[in-house]
Structures are given as structure tokens and as C-alpha cells.
Amino acid sequence: MPELSPAVLAFYRDRYDEEQRLVSSPHGQLEFRRTQQLLRRYLPPPPAASVLDVGGGTGIHARWLAQDGFMPPTREVFCAWREGSLNSAAQVQL
Secondary structure, three states, rough: OOOOOOOOOHHHHOOOHHHHHHHHHHHHHHHHHHHHHHHHHHHHOOOOOOOOOOOOOOOOOHHHHHOOOOOOOOEEHHHHHHHHHHHHHHOOOO
């Protein structure tokens, strides 16, 4: 896993919360719902399609993709988000 500079780590740890942005602001909610709509429209149903969530953050997209049957692995450089993604993926019940 590549090492991130302290400035990048501080930005994502202290000033940036992608999951909160996607659920709390009107623009974020629109982006989140539109992403769901487009992926559901164009992805073949599982298991014909598989999904890799690169830069998956805390797993906000991986959770609903898993609930749709995809079980996407996530790849995240920022350790705190990667741990959050693993914890949230474990909570999905199919």
C-alpha cells in the first residue's frame, strides 16, 4: 500500500467526510441517488457483473451494491476509511 503524505492524510482525516457529504447536502443526496440509478440501469444483474469499488471510502456505495447482490470488494488507501468500509460491509445482510 502506498504511503500518503501527512498533508493528504490530514485533509481526509480532518476536513473531508465524503459519506456525510453524500447524505447531508442536497447536492450530495442528488449525486448519491443518481449514481445508484445509473449503476442499477446499466450494470447487468449479479453474478453476470462484478464491481470493484476503487477509492470506496467508508463503503457508502459498497453497502447498497452488496444489498443488490454484488458484494463489491473495496480498495481504499486511507486506513481509517478502509477500516470503516470493512466494518460496514460486515453489517450488510442479504
